Amino acid sequence: MSALQALTSELLAFRDARDWRQFHSLRNLIVSLNLEAGELLELTQWKTDQEIDALPGDALAAEALRDECADILLYLLLIADNAGIDLLAAAQAKLLKNGEKYPVAKARGSRAKYTELG
Ligand SMILES: [Mg+2]
Structure with missing residues (x-):
């Protein structure tokens, strides 16, 4: 548990x-x-x-x-x-989604929303 x-x-x-x-x-x-x-x-x-x-x-x-x-x-x-x-599973899945929206190569050091990332 x-x-x-x-x-x-x-x-x-x-x-x-x-x-x-x-x-x-x-x-x-x-x-x-x-x-x-x-x-x-x-x-x-x-x-x-x-x-x-x-x-x-x-x-x-x-x-x-x-x-x-x-x-x-x-x-x-x-x-x-x-x-x-299942909160743990949901949070882990959302973290993966966020990672796709904010790839390190584009998002590092930027505060731009994912729709504004180049
Ligand atoms: Mg209170």
């Missing part, structure tokens, strides 16, 4: 102990993931790049970063479970 599968099992047990499956439609899970992403984004609101780069070095801010990243991962696992997605 992968670490992701073990974490998913733990998460589903947490959900089921609270009888929350009934609230976890695919739409609600996608909305919730995006709300958590908004909470992560909120940690950067009104800050300079320098202040944002310093967040991991501040104990309270680092905890907030960890918490929001974890919230996002947990909702992503619930979405994958709901939709029958």
